[in-house]
Amino acid sequence: MHMKSMKGPLFMSMTVLLALPVVSAAQTTEDQQRQQMGMESHVGKLTGRAKDGQKAYERYCIGCHGALGDGTGENAQWMEPRPRNFTRGVFRCRSTPTGTLPTDEDVYDTIARGLLDSNMPQWRPLSKQERADLVAYVKHFSTRYATEKPGAPIEIPAEPEVTADRIKAGQASFQRLQCWKCHGVEGRGNGPSADSLTDDQNMPIKPFNFHDENSFKCGSSDRDLYKIFMTGLDGSPMPSYADTVKPDEAWNLVFYLRTMQPMHSKAKTIAKQLGLKPVNPEPADGQD
Amino acid sequence: MRMGIPRQPSCCLSLVGSVLSIALVVLTLELAGSSSSSAIPAFARKYDLPCSACHEAWPKLNTFGQTFKDNGYQLMNKHDSPIWQNPSYWPVTFRITPNFHRESTNRVAIDQAGGAEQKVTNQGFDLSGLDILTGGTLYNNISFLVTPSADNTGAFHFESAWVRFDNLAKSPWLNVKAGKFELDNIISEKRMMTLSNKGGSFQLYHFVPVGDSNTFAQIGDNQLGVELSGHSLDSRRRYSVAVLSSNDGNVNLPSNSYSTFVTASQAFDTGKLGVDRVGVYLFAGEAPTFSLTSGSTPVVGRGNKSFHREGAFGLFYLKKLDFTLYYQHGWDSAFFGTSTPADGTPLPTGAQAPTWNGGFIETHYTLNPQLFFLQRSEWVRMSRQALATNPSNLGDIDAYTAGFRWYPFMFSRAGFAFHNEYSIVRQKGTSPAGLNLTASSVLFGFDFAF
Numbered sequence: 001m002h003m004k005s006m007k008g009p010l011f012m013s014m015t016v017l018l019a020l021p022v023v024s025a026a027q028t029t030e031d032q033q034r035q036q037m038g039m040e041s042h043v044g045k046l047t048g049r050a051k052d053g054q055k056a057y058e059r060y061c062i063g064c065h066g067a068l069g070d071g072t073g074e075n076a077q078w079m080e081p082r083p084r085n086f087t088r089g090v091f092r093c094r095s096t097p098t099g100t101l102p103t104d105e106d107v108y109d110t111i112a113r114g115l116l117d118s119n120m121p122q123w124r125p126l127s128k129q130e131r132a133d134l135v136a137y138v139k140h141f142s143t144r145y146a147t148e149k150p151g152a153p154i155e156i157p158a159e160p161e162v163t164a165d166r167i168k169a170g171q172a173s174f175q176r177l178q179c180w181k182c183h184g185v186e187g188r189g190n191g192p193s194a195d196s197l198t199d200d201q202n203m204p205i206k207p208f209n210f211h212d213e214n215s216f217k218c219g220s221s222d223r224d225l226y227k228i229f230m231t232g233l234d235g236s237p238m239p240s241y242a243d244t245v246k247p248d249e250a251w252n253l254v255f256y257l258r259t260m261q262p263m264h265s266k267a268k269t270i271a272k273q274l275g276l277k278p279v280n281p282e283p284a285d286g287q288d
Numbered sequence: 289m290r291m292g293i294p295r296q297p298s299c300c301l302s303l304v305g306s307v308l309s310i311a312l313v314v315l316t317l318e319l320a321g322s323s324s325s326s327a328i329p330a331f332a333r334k335y336d337l338p339c340s341a342c343h344e345a346w347p348k349l350n351t352f353g354q355t356f357k358d359n360g361y362q363l364m365n366k367h368d369s370p371i372w373q374n375p376s377y378w379p380v381t382f383r384i385t386p387n388f389h390r391e392s393t394n395r396v397a398i399d400q401a402g403g404a405e406q407k408v409t410n411q412g413f414d415l416s417g418l419d420i421l422t423g424g425t426l427y428n429n430i431s432f433l434v435t436p437s438a439d440n441t442g443a444f445h446f447e448s449a450w451v452r453f454d455n456l457a458k459s460p461w462l463n464v465k466a467g468k469f470e471l472d473n474i475i476s477e478k479r480m481m482t483l484s485n486k487g488g489s490f491q492l493y494h495f496v497p498v499g500d501s502n503t504f505a506q507i508g509d510n511q512l513g514v515e516l517s518g519h520s521l522d523s524r525r526r527y528s529v530a531v532l533s534s535n536d537g538n539v540n541l542p543s544n545s546y547s548t549f550v551t552a553s554q555a556f557d558t559g560k561l562g563v564d565r566v567g568v569y570l571f572a573g574e575a576p577t578f579s580l581t582s583g584s585t586p587v588v589g590r591g592n593k594s595f596h597r598e599g600a601f602g603l604f605y606l607k608k609l610d611f612t613l614y615y616q617h618g619w620d621s622a623f624f625g626t627s628t629p630a631d632g633t634p635l636p637t638g639a640q641a642p643t644w645n646g647g648f649i650e651t652h653y654t655l656n657p658q659l660f661f662l663q664r665s666e667w668v669r670m671s672r673q674a675l676a677t678n679p680s681n682l683g684d685i686d687a688y689t690a691g692f693r694w695y696p697f698m699f700s701r702a703g704f705a706f707h708n709e710y711s712i713v714r715q716k717g718t719s720p721a722g723l724n725l726t727a728s729s730v731l732f733g734f735d736f737a738f
Contacts, residue, residue, distance in 0.1 A: 052560075059657055060352070063338035063700050075336035075700055114365055119336050121363040124522040125351040127557045213366065 030068065032143050039145065041104040041135035046128055048104070053137030056130050064119060069141030071201075079119050082203050084235075089144030090200060092233040093218035098240035100151025101144060107135045109219075116217050117208075154230055156223055157247045162255045162267050164274055170256025173249055175279040177241065182207040185278040187260040192281075200235040207237075210260035225254045329738055330381045331356075332700045334373060334424060335363055339703060344610075344652070345660035345693060346703045346737075347479040351555070351563045354474075355523040360431035360454035360463065361424050369428045379424040385416035385707065387733030391485055394726040395719035405721055415440045416483065416733070419447065429454040433469070446539070448510050461518030468512045468537055471549045472528035474567060475601055475612055477508040481652070481662050484729035487689035487711025490648065491666050492616045497642040498683040498718060499674060502624035504534045504575035505547070505595045511537045513546075524555040524563075534575035534589075543589040547573020553601075562605025572596035577621075578629035591630030593621035599647075612650040619643050625674025642674040646685075658695040664688070684716040693735070702738040707731065 041048035057065075066073040069086035076083050084091070093110045094102035111131050114122035123131060139145045160166070174180060182197060184190040189209035199205045214220060218228055230250055232240030245253070259271035332339050339346055342353030349357065362368040370377075390411035398406045417440050423433035431454055437447035450467030470478050477493050493508030513532035519525065530549040535541040553567025573596075576589025599616040623630045625642040648666035655661070668685040691709030712728040719725040 055656075059340045060338070063341070064336065075338075078336050114363075117366050119365070119367070121335075121337070121352075121365050122521075123352065125355040125524075125563075127351075127559070127563050129557075129559045 032146070033068070033140055036140040036143075036146060039136045039140040041108070041132050041139060043104050043108045043128075043132045043135065046132040048129070048132030048134070048136040050133070050136040050140040053130075053133030053135070056126065056134050057137045060123065060126070061134070069138065075119075080203075081118050081199070081205060082201060083119070085201065086138050086141035087143075088200075088235075089142030089148075090235045092235055094151070094231050094234065095153040095227055096151030096231060097154060097242060098232040098234055101148055103150045103153060104132075104135050104139075106150075107138055108132060111135065113219065116213060116215060117206075118217075154227065154242065155247075156226055156230075157251075159222055159226075159254075160248070160251055162270065164270050166252045167255050167259060167267055167270055167274065167276070169249070170252035170254070171276065171279060173245065173253045174256055177245070177253075180279055180281055182237065183210070185281055187211065187257065197237045199237070205236055210257055211262065214261050214263040222254050222258070225257060226250055229253065329700075329702050330379045330421065330424065331361065334377065334379065335367075336700070338698075338700050340657040340698075343657075345481070345654055345657055346695065346705065348481055348652070349476070349479060351523065355519075358463075358517070358519045358523045358526060359460070360429065360452050361433075362429070362431065362454065368425050370425060379422055381419075381421040381737050383419045383421065383703075383735070383737035385483060385733040385735040386413070387416060387483075387707075387731050388413050389484065389732075390730040392728045395721065395723055397720035403720070405719060405723070411730075416735075418442075421737075426451070459518070460521060463517045465515040465517065466513075468510050468539075469515065470510050471507055471530065471571070472515065472517060472551050473507065473569075474551075474553055474565065474603065475614055475650075478510075481660065481693060482664065482689050482691065482709055482711065483707055483733060483735065484689070484709045484711045484731040486687070486713045486727055486729040487664070487691070487709055487731075490614070491668055491685050491687050491713070492614065492646045492648065495616075495618065495644070495646065495668055495685070497620065497625060497644060497670060497674065498678070499627060500620055500625050500642060501577065501627040502575060502595050502620050504536045504543075505571060505573075505597060505618075505620070506536055507549075507569075507571055507597060509537050511549070512539070515549075524557075525553075527552040532573070534573055534592075541589075542579065542586055543576055545574040545576055545589060545592045547571065547575065547595075558605070561607060562610070564605055565603045566600070567602070568598075568600045570596065570598040572598070575624075577623045578631055591623070593623040593630055595620045595624060608654050610652045610654070612652070613647070614649075615645075615647040617643070617645050620674075622674060636675060638676045639674055640672060640676070642670065643672040644668060644670045644683075648687075658698065659692070660694075661692045663690040679717055682717045685713065687711070687713040691731075703736060705735040707733045707735045 037050050039050040062073055063075045064073045064079065064083035065071055065086060066076065071083040071085035073083060089101060091102045091107065094106045096102055108131055111134055112122060112124045114120050180191050181193045182191045184194065187210035189207040191207060194207050197205050197207065208216065216225060216228060218224055229245065230240060230242045232238055255267045258265050258267040259276065342349060342356055344350040356363065390409065392409040394407050395405040396408045397403045418438045420436045425431045431452045432450065434449045435447040436444050438444045446468060448468050448470065450465050450469045452463060452465040454463050456462035456464065470476065477490055482488050489508055494506045496502060511532040512535060513530050515528055515530035517528035528551055532547050532549060533543055534545040534547045535543040549571045551567060551569035553565050555563050555565040558564050574592040574594050577591040577593050579586035580588050580590055597616055597618045599614065602613045604611045620642050622635055622639040622641045626636050626639045628635050646668035648664055650662065650664040653661040666687040670681060670683055673680060673682060689709065689711040694706045695704060696706060697704065709731045712726065714724060714726045716724055
């Protein structure tokens with residue numbers, strides 16, 4: 001009887017003790033976010049302010065990204081892929097090296113462009129000021145912005161002329177870098193690893209199918225594609241190849257990947273003339 | 289959190305009243321301060337977006353909602369085709385407004401009084417009509433809207449039924465819609481924020497001069513036809529051209545005449561103030577002045593005569609405050625103006641084409657997506673009567689409406705608003721005895737869609 005009566009308070013105490021760090025962490029995050037409400041963004045001549053962005057965030061974004069920006073809005077449970085958790089300060093679409101924070105322009109462009117193949121629509125109809133304010137508000141969620149500065153945008157050399165040799169070289173890179181393991185030998189997003197890929201939140205993620213679209217998650221131009229494999233898509237299995245691929249080789253890869261896309265392009269015409277076949281995942285010895 | 293309302297018999301009523309009042313105020317402020325809004329829930333369910341993403345306050349569209357509509361109810365994120373939806377998804381929304389209303393008219397001819405005019409006021413609980421909105425996409429870039437709609441007795445008709453081919457030649461500038469649809473009014477009467485009998489429509493969208501028989505030029509009515517439209521990617525710039533049967537959207541109404549509705553507008557990014565828009569429109573065409581009948585049933589419209597309405601509009605934002613401005617000039621053939629069938633019957637002596645000018649200004653204050661205040665002041669002035677013997681101001685209208693909508697909870701799957709509105713309309717010389725007519729409406733309603 002006595003023991004039984006002790007169980008309640010003891011259990012309660014234990015629960016409270018165990019819960020404390022969790023509550024504390026959550027409160028700290030909220031406190032830190034509150035302290036960062038003075039966050040600004042700078043996009044061209046625009047200055048965005050977090051306190052001004054709050055209204056737009058609560059109108060447009062909160063249903064998916066949640067009040068705390070942690071990607072747990074009321075609709076998040078129905079979404080695939082899940083909404084971004086801004087508190088981590090990890091962004092896919094960047095012009096900056098892997099592991100670094102994106103520039104304000106990067107986040108601004110992502111808001112305008114939306115993210116293909118996800119629930120994130122194009123917010124281009126919003127005013128430019130509203131988008132700049134949203135960038136500042138998105139930044140205020142992560143403590144990374146209190147201690148780190150965005151990375152320096154990578155250098156993108158001028159785009160060379162597309163040639164048959166460059167396309168063939170690009171295909172060789174596709175083989176050597178084992179892009180086919182995820183994207184498949186024809187770039188259809190069905191490589192042998194495709195089904196087992198997960199993102200940084202342990203959610204399943206599908207590799208890009210180049211045959212589906214002319215654009216990508218992070219843009220639609222050749223420069224955007226160049227940027228994607230030189231900066232990587234942080235938070236996804238797509239790594240940065242900046243350390244292993246030289247700029248010239250990166251352009252070759254761009255040209256080769258363009259041959260897979262549905263749009264009419266010079267690269268595609270050349271590939272047709274070459275009679276380009278998909279890469280062989282198991283090349284004979286000595287071949288690469 | 290439960291409010292601790294004392295239950296002791298000794299507790300005085302005033303204390304209970306005070307506590308309840310405070311609780312209500314606190315609850316109101318609490319709820320009004322939270323985020324998000326409501327929309328056509330079928331779209332919210334499909335795209336998992338908060339309703340406030342598309343609506344300034346439901347059902348008024350914001351710039352994002354306008355773009356979504358212009359894209360053919362598509363977000364253009366590759367997930368627009370229904371194949372991406374769970375097969376159990378049903379693109380249907382119901383909307384209805386149970387309400388209490390009071391209607392008053394100062395001069396009504398009463399049979400029991402030998403036709404003498406009396407003021408009549410009635411009030412009571414009632415229902416609005418029911419809209420069943422089913423819309424979305426049939427496939428990528430093929431969108432649709434079908435709206436079986438009932439009046440408050442349950443008599444159904446098709447308010448709209450159309451299919452639209454979007455982004456032809458992969459260009460947002462080429463979209464073709466066919467069926468029965470709302471004219472491309474940026475200031476939409478279908479999404480207006482007023483619901484009462486007197487305030488629930490724009491006077492100018494349905495204006496017909498006294499004695500005029502042209503009922504085929506009502507901008508507010510959905511029309512049957514085909515529409516070509518286009519817009520920039522962000523819908524800042526947009527246009528549409530529609531060719532319509534001159535039957536005011538009535539199916540099975542024989543009419544061999546056509547009209548056209550043309551509109552274009554341009555929006556401007558005004559920094560912190562918002563996105564402003566200005567535009568112009570023209571509704572012009574011919575319509576029958578009489579019908580041949582067979583067994584008293586109209587079989588074909590005849591004696592086509594012309595009409596036109598044209599004007600300009602603007603939407604201007606000052607942060608939470610916005611102004612909607614609308615101007616119209618109207619002209620009807622003298623045959624319409626004098627209700628003379630163009631079958632050889634001569635026009636009355638001195639008959640002339642009636643013309644008028646009118647406009648309204650509607651002001652909104654969106655405190656937040658959950659609390660929305662509005663007023664509208666509308667005026668119509670005849671500039672030329674069809675018969676010079678008519679008083680020059682016969683049929684002039686002054687209409688005023690004010691109200692607010694409160695969206696007490698925020699949820700992405702349903703829309704709910706507590707609607708309050710007062711509206712008064714005065715028209716010159718239109719009582720049965722030719723005196724000025726004044727009518728007013730009060731409405732408290734629960735407007736919901738799910």
